Amino acid sequence: MSLVPFDFKVDDSRHERASIHFVMRRLLCWVLILAGTCVAQKPAPIAAQLDAREQQLEKLYADYWRMEYKIALGESNLSSRPIQEQIRTVVSDDKFLVQLKKAKFTDPLLQKRQKLFLNEAVYTKITNDPALTAVVEQVTNQDNAIRYKVGDRSLTRAELTDLLEHNPDRRIREAAWRAETQITKANGDHIRQAIRLRNDLASKYSDEIFSMFMLHRKGLEVQDLFSWFDQIKEQTEPEYQRLLAQMRKVLGVAKIEPWDLDFYFANFTQSFEAQKFPVAEGWPKAKQLAQALGYNLDSVEMHDADLGFGGAAYPVLYGKEAKILANRYKGIDYYDHLFHATGHALHYELMDEPSYLIRANYAEPMDEGTAQVFTLQLYRPEVEIKTFALSPAQARQMGTSYRLRQLMEVRGTIADALSEFETYGDPDQDPSAVYNRIHSQYLGVDMHDEPVWAFNSLYGSDPIYLQSLVVGDMVAHQIVHHIDQQYGRTWGKAAGEELKADFFARGAEMTIDEYMKKGTGEALTPRYLVRFLSGSLTLQ
Template sequence: MTSEISNYIRRHEAAIAPLYKDYSQKLWDLSLSGSEEREKALVEAKERYLKVYNNSEEFRQIRQWKSLHVQTDPIEARQLKLIHDAFVPHQIKEDVLRDIVRRETEIENFFNTFRANFEGSEASDNQLRDVLRNENDITRRRASWEASKQIGREVASQLLELIAIRNREARNLGYPDYYSMMFELQELDEKWVFSLFERLEHLSEPAFSEMKAELDATLKEKYRVTDRENYPWLYSDPFFQEFPAAGASESLDEIFKDPDIEALTRAHYHSIGLDIEDLLRRADLYEREGKSQHAFCLDVDHEGDIRVLCNIRKNERWMSTMLHEFGHAVYDKYNDRSLPFSLRTPAHILTTEAIAMLNGRMSKDPDWLMKIGGLSEGDAKRVGASALKTLRSEMLIFLRWAITLVRFERELYRNSGQNLNSLWWKYVERVQKVTPPSNRDQPDWASKIHLASSPVYYQNYVLGELMASQLLWHIHGKVVRSGSYAGNPEVGQYLVENVFKPGARYDWNTLLKKATGEELNPEHFVRQFVDNN
């Protein structure tokens, strides 16, 4: 029976690899130009790929093998586990699968190509963010924020229909809802994660409240606002998920208004011993009409064809985003190609997010600003305290934002018939301490692309931040034995050998324990950002 399982795994991977590559290529093509022809091609390619996991006879055989607890070597046991988990959500009727693929693609492409109506013209996400980042007139800021939410009205009904279908099929498979099913298939304990998030919310409450009170006072003074309320257009991000540049005593945007952000990204990774020349050549990094307005990394074939999409503007946000996305890319690039196809990926979503976040933080690190950003020692020292304060504030802001979205998304799948518009602002007001706009009854929640394109994903950002702090603690204490990160090739060597090369041969917590000596320990993040005064 062991040989039968081995032969099946080889056949499965030989069948799935070209289909995955074709699907990934079509996804990339649509992201560059959202035409109807490319949308249709992606739907067809994705359906061909997922139909492999729709085969009920194969799934029955896999379940039988698992129930018999057949002894296989650890690599094949892990492959079979991941193949099984990929089959589970696709044990649905073929026409339902086709319908889900079509709906998901249509919504995602709408996000890619939508441009808001602002002041009588079409405006991209970057243009609206520029207003929120730089405009002092509070009326214009409000108009920009409201424009950023227009897409929510356009997609909310389609998204709710898709959620109803996902829930129906998950319940047919024996799960309470789609959300709980995906938690289990991501090897996450839902109760443990939500208990952890409750603790993080409680621990961060004093630090967040103090930081936000100071931030709100600074912004209100700058924009000449006398209201007691803290409306969402006060901030530079439409969801208040990052620290506003206007709230810092030293603007980090000024540092990045002239330098080549591509070159700085290259220099950063070179300094830690990781070459990204090939990754930059395949990347698509600048804004244009019809292109996806977001940022992502895509491993097209698990053979080295890795692509990054960005929409660079010369500011600190895009510097951080480039470091983040190429963190995903180096993880994929330096994977062990001798591993089987299904294990030639990160151990988990949260582990690749951890690497991306660890590197994305560096644009606010004083040592990095001097070594890579090119600041003089005096300038780095001058902006250093402000940069570290900004980083801490941003981590607190992002933590509270992510908890808001994760809580809302669970309720969205548990009971999508409730007043979601009101629920959204209830969580935003309580957790993020942002005042709901008066008499607003709009599906602002639906303007967040992740709810449509990456369902049940956001908890991995928080877990990734926790892992990033744990990795940094280990790197400082055991790898470079100093408080530095950039400029140390030992960092890249450590990450390649201990995080990248193992691929998906271990579950995420086993990988982390092997890499740092302990399973996920949130205290490293708490010490770095919550308790750090």
């Protein structure tokens, strides 16, 4: 039997030199095969393929976030759908997914990445479905474009919010609140269409209903979540009833209406908000506060814009590039939204994990928690006096007003989340009826059968997100309590280093409970949030 794998022939064609080189390489390889040092060419190992696909995803998502940033800034002629389709192609290669699922990795990091990629594949097949992305894009564009008609005025979302918070004429505030129904008329049917599509896609690609798939993806269990919701509602109920009674007394009304809620809180700080919290100083103050913790925000791009949502941070390249958009609110509202987005941007900029999937797949409530840790600095008397030149009395007023407003908003956000879960559970229900019933229970106000539910922009663009805001508040207050115990109430660079090491630099390597136990010494609990919300009333 010949050991030569092919006939050795040299012709005299013009390709002779290339043919000789080719033959010599084959001969050399055959010799090495006999020596046991050369193996036949094989496809790249599955781990190497995983590396390559992660790198592709990182680049594509960077392009996606840059595109979404431009669209939110008003370039409505742009679309991110082509990029989403490229992402879907990278993630949804069934041949690769079969190989990846069969792979038996021993390295814990590879095992984690394997699990994350398989989950990402299901998520992408659902959320980047072409029919669904078309509907969501339509909803988002409408959210950004709408102007709300109140009397003879045409208002942006920020202007409508400002009117609700600051106009002393109760009839005008009522008209502004009822104007929220205008976005439901424009977007309500499209959002319901998106809900049905997501449910259908989840049943096709996973063994869970969409809401449960998303909840597990975000690191939460439904039993824990609903238990926390019940604890927060029950344990804050006495303080909330005292708040409603105080509102009726101060506003001189027999019944609190939805259009009274935000006005009541804004009224307490209105006298000094414009002077102490000018919009032009918002970003410099955020950078100053970050600098005190040892963080540099010079590389973060930030712009103000008329948005259909409160504001956002964009994780373009974790550890390298983040962008912020702030809606054109006024006073403390502007600072609150900007500081929250800044907290997100810090998380994205400080992220230090070994893999894109681990950087990008952090538990969502942890991301909300780290953002809220930074926001809470805005309401600490020590910071308000030193950084914003408030008097001690003004700082106390700010702190108490914020606490009571959070009492209302946390309960309202729980109602938002529960309404969403119930609607996904039975999409044939009237979402307005579900929303109004649950909000009446949690806020103690009559919703007047008005379809205002779609004014919450997250229902359309970021489904099953709202519960993460509440759990994020739990995370934030638990972290703040721990850091205060370690460093006192005035934080510096040492506190910043601990926050970075245990929270801001972390991604999906551990669960929420593991991070909280490692960073604070105990599992996640609503105790510190409830303690904050349940303090005794002091404002009149």
